[in-house]
Amino acid sequence: MTTVSDIHNLFATDMTGDGSWVSQLANFIVHPIITLILTCLIFCGFLFQLYSKRINVIGVISTIVLLIFFLGFLLKGEVNLLSIILFILGVILVVIELFVVGAVIGIIGIGLIIFSIVTLGNSLVYMVGNVVVALILAIIEWVILVKVCHRTIPLLQNVVLKDSTSAEAGFTSHDDRSHLVGQTALTLTDLRPAGMISIDNERIDAVSNGAFILRNKQVRVLEVEGTRVVVRELES
Numbered sequence: 001m002t003t004v005s006d007i008h009n010l011f012a013t014d015m016t017g018d019g020s021w022v023s024q025l026a027n028f029i030v031h032p033i034i035t036l037i038l039t040c041l042i043f044c045g046f047l048f049q050l051y052s053k054r055i056n057v058i059g060v061i062s063t064i065v066l067l068i069f070f071l072g073f074l075l076k077g078e079v080n081l082l083s084i085i086l087f088i089l090g091v092i093l094v095v096i097e098l099f100v101v102g103a104v105i106g107i108i109g110i111g112l113i114i115f116s117i118v119t120l121g122n123s124l125v126y127m128v129g130n131v132v133v134a135l136i137l138a139i140i141e142w143v144i145l146v147k148v149c150h151r152t153i154p155l156l157q158n159v160v161l162k163d164s165t166s167a168e169a170g171f172t173s174h175d176d177r178s179h180l181v182g183q184t185a186l187t188l189t190d191l192r193p194a195g196m197i198s199i200d201n202e203r204i205d206a207v208s209n210g211a212f213i214l215r216n217k218q219v220r221v222l223e224v225e226g227t228r229v230v231v232r233e234l235e236s
Contacts (some may be wrong), residue, residue, distance in 0.1 A: 183199055
């Protein structure tokens with residue numbers, strides 16, 4: 001019967017032979033300088049893909065680099081079961097994020113993928129250093145994409161309301177009565193200074209411009225501020 005320990009030992013087995021091309025390839029991939037370069041390419045590449053409208057060459061290359069990155073450590077037997085589990089869970093959460101509104105699931109997924117990279121190899125401190133350097137470069141890239149290139153995340157465009165809600169765009173939080181300015185109305189009640197007026201058989205709340213206005217008087221609309229309609233009595 002296969003146990004968790006057996007699975008862990010399988011990933012921890014060095015699959016390279018002395019002097020073989022597989023061994024040379026694995027040693028090249030896990031070299032400290034190469035792992036640093038690959039980590040930076042992964043972070044910066046996926047960030048660029050995140051701010052792209054469609055899958056591009058950079059995103060494809062980043063995915064290949066990530067697979068090569070894991071392959072090197074797998075061949076050297078420096079991949080543990082925890083790294084594999086965290087990586088798979090992270091990828092699943094990131095994929096789910098593509099179909100679910102919000103960003104929490106995606107952030108957790110990215111965090112798990114980053115943590116799976118940190119747990120690779122035999123030097124935790126060095127892998128953490130790689131991730132820190134990659135994050136710094138990714139932050140610089142983010143500043144350039146957002147502040148200089150004015151890029152946005154296309155996936156969020158279906159979540160965030162982009163359209164203007166200004167009056168020019170046709171949106172108001174109340175009935176727009178600005179067209180009433182200059183029109184003549186009849187007071188239905190005394191305005192002390194608030195009361196009711198009628199314009200084209202429509203009852204409208206209004207206030208006088210300060211003076212007391214009796215019922216059944218002709219008034220003119222001076223201004224409209226939101227729902228506040230200000231009127232003045234017409235002289236006989």
